[in-house]
Amino acid sequence: MAQQWVEGRIVERIDWTDRLHSLRIEAQIEPFRAGQFTKLGLAIDGEIVGRPYSIVNAPDDPILEFYFSTVNEGPLSPRLSALKKGEIIQVAPKPNGFLVLDEVPPAIHLWLIATGTGLGPFLSILKTAEPWQRFQRVVLVHAARTVAELTYRRAIARIAAAEPKRFAYIPFLSRETADYALAGRIPQAIVDGRLEARAALRFDPAQCHVMLCGNPSMVDDASAALAARGLRKHKRKEPGQVSMETYW
Ligand SMILES: Cc1cc2nc3c(=O)[nH]c(=O)nc-3n(C[C@H](O)[C@H](O)[C@H](O)COP(=O)(O)OP(=O)(O)OC[C@H]3O[C@@H](n4cnc5c(N)ncnc54)[C@H](O)[C@@H]3O)c2cc1C
Ligand SMILES: NC(=O)c1ccc[n+]([C@@H]2O[C@H](COP(=O)([O-])OP(=O)(O)OC[C@H]3O[C@@H](n4cnc5c(N)ncnc54)[C@H](OP(=O)(O)O)[C@@H]3O)[C@@H](O)[C@H]2O)c1
Missing domain, CATH: 3.40.50.80 (Nucleotide-binding domain of ferredoxin-NADP reductase (FNR) module)
Structure with missing residues (x-):
């Protein structure tokens, strides 16, 4: 079975407002086309909870960037917004999407x-x-x-x-x-x-x-x-x- 997750490391976090953030992540994923998304995931109660996020950087930029909003009642996004530089996040290695x-x-x-x-x-x-x-x-x-x-x-x-x-x-x-x-x-x-x-x-x-x-x-x-x-x-x-x- 294809690998579902690879480990990524947060290299930068941008706080635009209290509820809008960007994460820049170092991770080895497959090549993508501008406009595609991949999944980000974190272990919650022993299971990885993943959600799709669009990739903000250009395909030739080695650091992945994601821009997201904190949905207070959601399971993943409040945890994403609490991540700090140096912490580890799961990244799906195969990007997807047709908005290209x-x-x-x-x-x-x-x-x-x-x-x-x-x-x-x-x-x-x-x-x-x-x-x-x-x-x-x-x-x-x-x-x-x-x-x-x-x-x-x-x-x-x-x-x-x-x-x-x-x-x-x-x-x-x-x-x-x-x-x-x-x-x-x-x-x-x-x-x-x-x-x-x-x-x-x-x-x-x-x-x-x-x-x-x-x-x-x-x-x-x-x-x-x-x-x-x-x-x-x-x-x-x-x-x-x-x-x-x-x-x-
Ligand atoms: C193809 C695709 C690409 C996506 N790319 C992004 C992205 O680049 N950035 C991003 O922030 N989200 C993106 N999302 C939404 C993201 O996957 C999550 O749903 C979101 O971050 C909330 O996750 P959650 O687990 O906290 O709550 P969920 O259980 O996933 O969502 C709870 C509720 O939050 C609301 N919601 C979900 N996403 C957003 C949002 N972006 N802004 C405002 N309200 C929202 C909806 O009402 C939703 O029912 C994308 C979704 C899809 C399908
Ligand atoms: N932004 C905040 O301060 C804030 C704070 C706490 C929680 N939230 C929650 O976060 C979620 C998303 O908020 P968001 O501001 O990021 O995204 P959003 O609700 O999608 O709003 C972004 C922009 O899209 C507009 N919009 C919303 N529905 C539209 C429609 N049907 N047609 C055209 N434009 C539309 C909004 O206008 P309108 O302003 O007219 O809706 C706003 O200008 C919401 O569920 C919200 O309750 C937001």
């Missing part, structure tokens, strides 16, 4: 749309050369409740500095306001045209592909709003313009 550019059909514009920790896989994709080889414009949309939860701003600023004409970052805030962020939720801003206006780009089915990640009801509601614009769910056998991954 290999699965995206040809398009001119790429939209990467995330709520909360759904940002992670898009950061990995944006650190690779492929989006810049394949798309004329790339728009990253990140929705969070508060300014403090709009994380990874420095990494995003580096991408913007490298691709100033082709990359746009559009943050959303739902429970605070800031002049640089759109207010409210993503699906409504697709319906009322505010997101397209901010990006100066249309959701044109002949030109764009949209990747959605994070909160399942955002993914459902955004898919419905995009369907009203003629964008369909992408399937290998029936190509469309919307790919998605939900976290619960």
Whole structure:
């Protein structure tokens, strides 16, 4: 039987807020594609409890990075958020997942749309050369409740500095306001045209592909709003313009 877990060592822990953290982990896992996830696990009552987590680093970066939220009532995430540098964690050696550019059909514009920790896989994709080889414009949309939860701003600023004409970052805030962020939720801003206006780009089915990640009801509601614009769910056998991954 294939090995289920390998040992990883925490080399860095980033505390963005009380409940949002990143862990950087040294572990020997199989090669992955940007956008994929693997499982992290910890022994709880004598058994390893594992959950999937998207990989944030680029595939050629030897240190794995994961970005997660502490769900107080959950079994694993509060324990992940208590881990310290030097401690050991179990990592599944075989990454998985289809939220990858290999699965995206040809398009001119790429939209990467995330709520909360759904940002992670898009950061990995944006650190690779492929989006810049394949798309004329790339728009990253990140929705969070508060300014403090709009994380990874420095990494995003580096991408913007490298691709100033082709990359746009559009943050959303739902429970605070800031002049640089759109207010409210993503699906409504697709319906009322505010997101397209901010990006100066249309959701044109002949030109764009949209990747959605994070909160399942955002993914459902955004898919419905995009369907009203003629964008369909992408399937290998029936190509469309919307790919998605939900976290619960
Ligand atoms: C393919 C995939 C990739 C994932 N990648 C990530 C990731 O990169 N980062 C991450 O934080 N989580 C990610 N998740 C969710 C993660 O696997 C766990 O479910 C989460 O960390 C909570 O674990 P838990 O054991 O504490 O509670 P669980 O028993 O797993 O979940 C309890 C409840 O917490 C809520 N919840 C779960 N995940 C989140 C979340 N991310 N943000 C807010 N509320 C949540 C849901 O209501 C869920 O029913 C991913 C899930 C899937 C399916
Ligand atoms: N953020 C916190 O301070 C906090 C604290 C303690 C516990 N939690 C718990 O953690 C869990 C996740 O919180 P989170 O803030 O990381 O993730 P989240 O609830 O998915 O919220 C992230 C962003 O997505 C938006 N969103 C939620 N549902 C949506 C939908 N159907 N369509 C479009 N956008 C949607 C939120 O807007 P809205 O604000 O409008 O929902 C917010 O801007 C929740 O169960 C929450 O109770 C959060």
